[in-house]
Amino acid sequence: MLKYIQYIFFTVAVIACCTQANAQNAAKYQLPQYTKFQLANGLTVYLMEKHTVPVISVAAIIPAGAIYDGSNAGLASLTANCLICGTKDYTKKQIEETFDFAGADYDTYGTKEFAGLTATLAVKDEDKLLPVIKEMLVDPVFNDSDFIKEKKRTLVNLDQAKESPGQVIGLYWDKFFYGDHVYGNIVTGTVSSVAPLASTDLRNFYQTYYAPQASAITLVGDFNTAEMKKKITQLFNDWKKTTAVITLPAAPTYNVTSAKVLLVNKDDARETTLLIGNKGVARNNLDYISLQVINTIFGGRFTSWLNEELRVKSGLTYGAGSYFDYKRNGGAFLISTHTANATTAPTLEKIMQVITQLQTQPIDDTTLTSAKNYMIGLFPPRFQGSSQLAGLLTSMFWYGYDESYINNFEANVNAVTASKANEIIQKYFPKENLQFVLIGKSTDIKSIAAKYGTVTEVQIKDDIGKGY
Amino acid sequence: MLNAQLKPDDIKTLTLGNGMKFLVLPDNSIPNANMYLYFKVGSRNEYTGITGLSHFFEHMMFNGAKKYGPKLLDKIEEFNGGANNAYTTENVTVYTDWFPASKLELLFDIESDRIANLAFDSVMIESEREVVHSEWRTDLENSPFEPLSQAVVSAAFIQHPYHWPVIGYESDIKNWKRSDLQQYFKTYYAPNNCVVVITGNVTVDEVKNLAEKYMEPIPAQPAAAPVHIIEPQQMGERRVMVQKDVATPYLLITYHVPATKDSDHYALDVLNAVLAAGNSSRLYAALVDKKQLATNVFIDLPLSFDPFEFNIYVQCSDSVKATDAEEAVYEELDKIKKEGITEAELQKVKNQKLMDFYTQIETIDGKSGDIGDYEVFYGDYKKMFDAPAEYNKVTVDDVKRVANQYFKKSNRTVGILQSNVED
Numbered sequence: 001m002l003k004y005i006q007y008i009f010f011t012v013a014v015i016a017c018c019t020q021a022n023a024q025n026a027a028k029y030q031l032p033q034y035t036k037f038q039l040a041n042g043l044t045v046y047l048m049e050k051h052t053v054p055v056i057s058v059a060a061i062i063p064a065g066a067i068y069d070g071s072n073a074g075l076a077s078l079t080a081n082c083l084i085c086g087t088k089d090y091t092k093k094q095i096e097e098t099f100d101f102a103g104a105d106y107d108t109y110g111t112k113e114f115a116g117l118t119a120t121l122a123v124k125d126e127d128k129l130l131p132v133i134k135e136m137l138v139d140p141v142f143n144d145s146d147f148i149k150e151k152k153r154t155l156v157n158l159d160q161a162k163e164s165p166g167q168v169i170g171l172y173w174d175k176f177f178y179g180d181h182v183y184g185n186i187v188t189g190t191v192s193s194v195a196p197l198a199s200t201d202l203r204n205f206y207q208t209y210y211a212p213q214a215s216a217i218t219l220v221g222d223f224n225t226a227e228m229k230k231k232i233t234q235l236f237n238d239w240k241k242t243t244a245v246i247t248l249p250a251a252p253t254y255n256v257t258s259a260k261v262l263l264v265n266k267d268d269a270r271e272t273t274l275l276i277g278n279k280g281v282a283r284n285n286l287d288y289i290s291l292q293v294i295n296t297i298f299g300g301r302f303t304s305w306l307n308e309e310l311r312v313k314s315g316l317t318y319g320a321g322s323y324f325d326y327k328r329n330g331g332a333f334l335i336s337t338h339t340a341n342a343t344t345a346p347t348l349e350k351i352m353q354v355i356t357q358l359q360t361q362p363i364d365d366t367t368l369t370s371a372k373n374y375m376i377g378l379f380p381p382r383f384q385g386s387s388q389l390a391g392l393l394t395s396m397f398w399y400g401y402d403e404s405y406i407n408n409f410e411a412n413v414n415a416v417t418a419s420k421a422n423e424i425i426q427k428y429f430p431k432e433n434l435q436f437v438l439i440g441k442s443t444d445i446k447s448i449a450a451k452y453g454t455v456t457e458v459q460i461k462d463d464i465g466k467g468y
Numbered sequence: 469m470l471n472a473q474l475k476p477d478d479i480k481t482l483t484l485g486n487g488m489k490f491l492v493l494p495d496n497s498i499p500n501a502n503m504y505l506y507f508k509v510g511s512r513n514e515y516t517g518i519t520g521l522s523h524f525f526e527h528m529m530f531n532g533a534k535k536y537g538p539k540l541l542d543k544i545e546e547f548n549g550g551a552n553n554a555y556t557t558e559n560v561t562v563y564t565d566w567f568p569a570s571k572l573e574l575l576f577d578i579e580s581d582r583i584a585n586l587a588f589d590s591v592m593i594e595s596e597r598e599v600v601h602s603e604w605r606t607d608l609e610n611s612p613f614e615p616l617s618q619a620v621v622s623a624a625f626i627q628h629p630y631h632w633p634v635i636g637y638e639s640d641i642k643n644w645k646r647s648d649l650q651q652y653f654k655t656y657y658a659p660n661n662c663v664v665v666i667t668g669n670v671t672v673d674e675v676k677n678l679a680e681k682y683m684e685p686i687p688a689q690p691a692a693a694p695v696h697i698i699e700p701q702q703m704g705e706r707r708v709m710v711q712k713d714v715a716t717p718y719l720l721i722t723y724h725v726p727a728t729k730d731s732d733h734y735a736l737d738v739l740n741a742v743l744a745a746g747n748s749s750r751l752y753a754a755l756v757d758k759k760q761l762a763t764n765v766f767i768d769l770p771l772s773f774d775p776f777e778f779n780i781y782v783q784c785s786d787s788v789k790a791t792d793a794e795e796a797v798y799e800e801l802d803k804i805k806k807e808g809i810t811e812a813e814l815q816k817v818k819n820q821k822l823m824d825f826y827t828q829i830e831t832i833d834g835k836s837g838d839i840g841d842y843e844v845f846y847g848d849y850k851k852m853f854d855a856p857a858e859y860n861k862v863t864v865d866d867v868k869r870v871a872n873q874y875f876k877k878s879n880r881t882v883g884i885l886q887s888n889v890e891d
Contacts, residue, residue, distance in 0.1 A: 002553060002554070002555045003526060003527060003530065003552075003553050003554040003555070004553055029498065029499065052497070052830060053473070053826040053827075053829060053830055054826065055823070055826045055827065055830070093748070096746065096747040096748040097748045099746070100745070100746035100747070100748040100749070100816060100820070101748075101812070101815070101816045101819060102819055102823075103816070103819035103820035103821070103822060103823035103824070104823065105823075120823070120827060121823075122819070122822070122823055122826070149757065149760060152760065152785070152786075153756070153760075153763045153785070155786070156715070156716060156763050156785050156786045157763055159715035159716070159786075160714075160715050160716060160763065160783065162715070163610075163611075163612055163714055163715065164609075164610040164611060165609065165610065166606075166610050167610070267713075268712070268713045269609065270605050270608065270609050271602075271605050271606060271609050273609075301546055301551070302542050302546065302551070302552075303539075303542045303543050303546050308539075311599055312539060312595070313595065314595065314598075315594070315595040315596065315597070315598025315599050315601075315602070316598070316602070317599070317602050318599055318600075318602040318603040318606055338602070338606050338609075339602065340601075340602065340605060366547075369547070370543070370546060370547040373546075373547060373548060373549040374546045374547070374549055374550075374551070376549060377500075377548065377549015377550060377567065377568045377571075378500075378549065378550070378551055378566060380498035380499060380500050381498060381500050381566060381831065381832065381833065384497070384498060384830065384831040384832065385827065385830040385831050385834075386830065387827075
């Protein structure tokens with residue numbers, strides 16, 4: 001039982017979100033030195049030495065996310081999950097036993113835009129495990145019997161996930177908000193889209209999108225850079241550059257000209273789980289830091305206006321918050337919370353009230369200073385562990401920023417003035433044509449939902465995306 | 469290459485005249501620090517009528533004291549670049565603060581204010597009651613294992629207060645009184661019932677001076693009455709069924725096991741890892757991969773002051789009967805009871821434990837968490853450094869012995885949650 005959980009319903013929380021750092025005296029936090037280079041095949045490599053414990057963290061990022069699923073929703077995710085379904089020299093069982101025996105952690109996963117691999121291993125095992133990691137990225141075979149099992153588990157998981165509205169509401173939102181744009185693709189897929197997939201589909205997807213020239217691998221830990229550079233070059237040099245050019249999708253058009261509500265009926269719901277939002281921005285937006293400052297005030301921390309009104313003052317919920325879901329070429333701004341069926345109406349009213357407050361009440365200096373101190377003060381602990389730093393470096397690669405984001409963070413946060421803050425609110429924070437996704441008991445909340453926009457009702461047992 | 473390796477001597481201890489104990493680990497890797505306050509009170513200190521009060525109290529600790537009134541604590545902490553959280557278990561209530569190290573004195577001021585002079589504002593009590601009610605609801609809404617584990621623990625423990633859930637009964641959530649909170653405060657929120665861990669860019673002298681200034685004046689209280697109830701030995705298997713509209717059945721098998729301090733704890737933790745850590749673990753390999761009876765298997769061996777439980781959780785696959793998955797679990801347990809585990813498996817667990825230790829001490833938060841847990845549950849923070857050696861001492865025979873001792877039919881409680889409980 002925790003005091004507070006920041007309610008972020010999206011499954012993909014890249015390094016973006018909200019946080020913090022020191023106000024006064026502390027030494028300015030600077031990113032430790034790292035080396036960046038490219039192999040002949042175009043693979044970008046980041047190496048950062050860190051000698052506090054005898055451990056190495058690895059992170060890889062590949063342009064192979066669900067935006068390339070085409071009509072096969074779930075293909076990118078299943079491909080990433082199946083990178084361990086056997087490789088040229090290792091069976092799935094050997095991969096699992098090798099990592100587990102060494103006490104090493106590993107994961108492969110697909111998100112909306114990219115696929116990724118992470119691992120943390122002991123220095124003494126690097127010569128045993130780095131070749132396995134290399135094979136997972138470069139020579140996966142998608143063994144049929146392993147694939148069939150993985151697919152079957154995926155299909156069952158899709159149904160099980162709906163037992164937890166917080167786990168699936170982001171998937172409903174994306175499809176509802178982005179519609180046919182590829183950002184609306186359902187990362188996990190649905191039962192009807194995953195069922196027909198075959199291992200050849202995975203192999204074809206892999207051939208096209210696992211392109212070294214558009215990927216990066218990062219290592220952070222207890223090694224010598226020159227030696228590691230040799231090792232990584234030797235290991236990954238034979239990853240063949242692909243011929244297909246992988247392009248990013250065009251920015252979404254955000255066709256939000258009227259307020260709309262997607263009501264997902266769940267007959268046994270005790271509470272309503274909800275997302276409210278509208279268009280956001282891409283990660284490379286020049287106002288990124290200012291947006292984080294305002295969001296900290298609005299819904300990004302415990303004393304944010306949303307949590308203050310909905311939890312602290314009124315006890316309507318255990319937690320309420322907001323965040324920007326940044327992608328490379330667009331994004332959304334979202335408010336999230338949950339409340340009992342019976343308090344759905346006052347909760348929605350309160351949220352509308354806080355949205356109006358942001359638009360009409362200028363941010364005062366104390367509030368602004370507080371948000372800046374909060375972001376600056378809690379910034380350094382985010383980049384302490386080797387896996388946190390490896391994640392940061394791949395995020396830099398993917399979204400196209402560099403260490404100046406870290407090194408100038410404090411100065412840039414402090415540069416946000418009250419007038420800039422108010423300008424940012426007017427420019428970016430939605431006030432009209434809000435989009436709503438509510439998962440709850442329709443008979444209790446449908447008439448309430450109708451007050452906020454045109455309602456489309458679907459059933460939670462149906463495939464996500466069906467009927468809207 | 470253990471360069472900047474952490475050593476037991478790096479951690480300094482300090483006990484104030486009122487019995488409050490401090491564990492301090494200076495670490496200047498970042499300009500930050502944290503403060504974790506462990507109070508030895510949890511749902512095991514409750515009784516029927518006030519179940520869930522420890523957790524509710526945790527919430528109330530943020531709702532105003534003498535100097536920092538209602539809502540001010542969080543506002544001031546965040547204004548100064550800090551953040552906080554807290555959690556409650558069956559055994560402890562822990563308050564966690566993260567902040568720029570330059571704000572150490574402010575944190576002492578805030579923490580000592582609420583430990584010495586917590587206010588019990590009636591309006592805040594009612595509003596916070598609703599927050600906890602919402603937490604109760606959302607836990608049940610989002611995890612089928614929540615109602616299942618509530619049903620199982622209440623069948624496994626009949627007399628001991630581990631019987632009720634940490635969050636409490638809904639009827640008690642609606643019923644706690646202001647006087648219950650006041651009584652709780654006086655009894656359990658005494659400096660002599662608290663261990664404080666501080667890691668970060670601070671000096672031991674600085675902590676000592678601030679502790680003496682802010683914490684030492686708070687008077688000690690008579691020690692709370694110990695929890696005297698001992699759960700009688702279970703004399704036969706217990707089974708519970710729970711109805712919930714789910715896609716596939718959920719299964720929970722729990723065995724009574726000794727408290728964390730018991731010498732069998734390490735062997736049990738080895739069993740935990742051999743059975744369920746990673747895809748090469750026995751239960752994953754058998755149930756999820758080979759037989760495809762389950763989509764997920766995991767084990768939880770919680771830290772505890774009194775004998776508690778070893779929990780095996782199984783999420784069944786499509787069209788699988790929970791009892792078939794259950795039989796497959798027993799088959800794996802029986803193999804270990806008969807044949808033991810292999811040397812390679814034992815070595816694997818030792819490697820995993822060492823890696824856990826390294827990743828934990830990489831961050832100041834990991835350090836404070838480990839120091840506090842070992843001090844409170846194992847009886848001495850230094851045991852975190854002994855842990856790799858303790859796991860090394862465990863033999864294949866030890867593991868076989870504890871498997872036979874605890875994984876007995878008469879010692880287990882089995883819960884199944886599924887859509888249809890009528891047939």
